[in-house]
Amino acid sequence: QIPLKYGASREGKRTDAAMQRWRENRFGQFIHFGLYSLAGGHWNGKYVEGAAEWIKGNARISDEDYEALTRQFVLPEFDAREWARIAKEMGVKYSVITTKHHEGFCLWPSEYTDYDVSRTPFGRDLLKEYVDAYTQEGIDVYFYYSIIDWNHPDWRSRVETVEDSLAFFRYCDFMNKQITELMTRYPEVKGFWFDGTWDKSVVKFGKITWDIEQLMHRLNPGIICGSRLRVDEKGARHFDTNGKLMGDYEQGWERSLPEKAPQNDWECVMTIPENQWGYQADWRGHIKSATEIIEMLAAATSMNGNFVLNFGPKGDGSLREEEKQMARKVGKWMQLNGEAIYGCVQAPLKPQKWGYYTRHRDNGFVYMVVCYQPVSGMLKVVLPTGSVIENCVVLGKEGMELKPEKSTKNEFVIPAPEVKDGFPYVIRLKLKEGDSVGNYVAPKV
Numbered sequence: 001q002i003p004l005k006y007g008a009s010r011e012g013k014r015t016d017a018a019m020q021r022w023r024e025n026r027f028g029q030f031i032h033f034g035l036y037s038l039a040g041g042h043w044n045g046k047y048v049e050g051a052a053e054w055i056k057g058n059a060r061i062s063d064e065d066y067e068a069l070t071r072q073f074v075l076p077e078f079d080a081r082e083w084a085r086i087a088k089e090m091g092v093k094y095s096v097i098t099t100k101h102h103e104g105f106c107l108w109p110s111e112y113t114d115y116d117v118s119r120t121p122f123g124r125d126l127l128k129e130y131v132d133a134y135t136q137e138g139i140d141v142y143f144y145y146s147i148i149d150w151n152h153p154d155w156r157s158r159v160e161t162v163e164d165s166l167a168f169f170r171y172c173d174f175m176n177k178q179i180t181e182l183m184t185r186y187p188e189v190k191g192f193w194f195d196g197t198w199d200k201s202v203v204k205f206g207k208i209t210w211d212i213e214q215l216m217h218r219l220n221p222g223i224i225c226g227s228r229l230r231v232d233e234k235g236a237r238h239f240d241t242n243g244k245l246m247g248d249y250e251q252g253w254e255r256s257l258p259e260k261a262p263q264n265d266w267e268c269v270m271t272i273p274e275n276q277w278g279y280q281a282d283w284r285g286h287i288k289s290a291t292e293i294i295e296m297l298a299a300a301t302s303m304n305g306n307f308v309l310n311f312g313p314k315g316d317g318s319l320r321e322e323e324k325q326m327a328r329k330v331g332k333w334m335q336l337n338g339e340a341i342y343g344c345v346q347a348p349l350k351p352q353k354w355g356y357y358t359r360h361r362d363n364g365f366v367y368m369v370v371c372y373q374p375v376s377g378m379l380k381v382v383l384p385t386g387s388v389i390e391n392c393v394v395l396g397k398e399g400m401e402l403k404p405e406k407s408t409k410n411e412f413v414i415p416a417p418e419v420k421d422g423f424p425y426v427i428r429l430k431l432k433e434g435d436s437v438g439n440y441v442a443p444k445v
């Protein structure tokens with residue numbers, strides 16, 4: 001252990017109510033919306049390779065041509081209540097919106113820059129409408145904020161000269177003012193999702209990320225912030241030089257899931273196409289189905305993690321058809337099977353090939369989210385010796401009780417139900433009283 005002044009500011013999982021609510025939410029939505037949404041991944045009528053929210057660089061667009069997009073920011077179809085209704089239908093419990101992406105354009109009327117909604121034909125406080133509409137639907141709101149700011153004259157991706165450092169620290173002052181503004185104008189915000197901390201300037205001056213964390217906790221002690229914000233004074237990111245997680249949860253799972261449950265709280269953020277966060281009119285490559293998304297959500301829950309699915313609304317402010325379809329299908333599944341996700345954690349059982357176990361924090365049930373139907377027709381379950389399965393039903397088909405058969409000392413097989421709707425199904429196990437998973441000591445899996 002080396003002495004660090006700006007490493008992890010606390011250790012271990014947070015136990016306060018705000019963090020417990022974050023855990024129980026489990027399923028979230030990301031919204032990437034900005035000037036890039038108007039371009040839709042195309043420039044001068046041509047498809048532009050790369051992530052659509054990075055189009056300024058990908059299409060080598062000049063500052064003034066890009067800035068001209070502000071005059072097209074009209075959003076005739078924008079209705080935050082429609083976005084919130086669709087999010088509710090999908091079954092998400094929290095939503096993260098890009099208040100300012102790397103482009104530097106702000107979705108709220110900021111006192112500290114003109115590069116925001118108030119200088120567009122749309123003119124309204126989009127962020128306020130989003131916060132109010134989602135809060136109305138009972139969905140917690142979180143703010144994505146990019147440290148990188150391609151528009152701000154004082155942003156520096158590296159600091160090499162005295163002039164660079166003067167500019168960079170002016171930028172940090174601007175950033176702290178914007179973060180304060182966001183937390184005071186929109187006190188409903190539950191946490192921040194920082195991005196853009198890989199540039200040399202931030203890695204060189206990790207203390208600025210410590211300062212942001214301190215600032216946020218002064219304004220709201222319960223605020224939630226992941227590890228992606230943080231760099232220690234040696235340039236270590238996410239985990240400090242002593243290997244301790246900085247921030248409240250592992251925030252490095254970007255379009256990837258861990259193989260096994262991390263020790264810390266963690267969150268995976270996922271795109272429907274391979275790598276498009278902002279609106280790309282022409283999705284190419286593999287577009288994930290609702291079934292694939294549901295499997296990822298179940299996998300994350302089975303490993304004590306959260307899963308956040310990204311939507312990239314169109315430049316007119318409406319949601320694209322494919323995302324509305326996704327919300328409908330995932331939402332239908334969540335209606336029937338959400339009890340295997342919300343408030344659930346890793347079950348202390350040996351993982352099996354048919355899918356994922358989850359355990360509800362306190363209703364004592366164990367859930368089997370079956371994603372791989374066995375050719376044998378038999379679902380294998382290994383329980384601690386002496387356990388007895390008292391009840392075994394398929395969610396949504398509670399009348400159809402399944403009869404587990406003991407196959408060896410502590411192995412059972414459950415005849416797999418015929419389910420042909422192309423989605424995972426969930427079997428709910430009630431273990432004999434006293435054995436309920438909630439309170440027995442699990443075998444090391």
Ligand SMILES: COc1ccc([C@H]2[C@H](O)[C@H](O)[C@H](C)N2C)cc1
Binds near residue numbers: 051053195
């Ligand atoms: C591969 O390098 C990347 C990938 C994604 C990102 C950004 C995306 O624009 C999006 O905002 C995602 C959440 N973020 C990590 C940045 C760098």
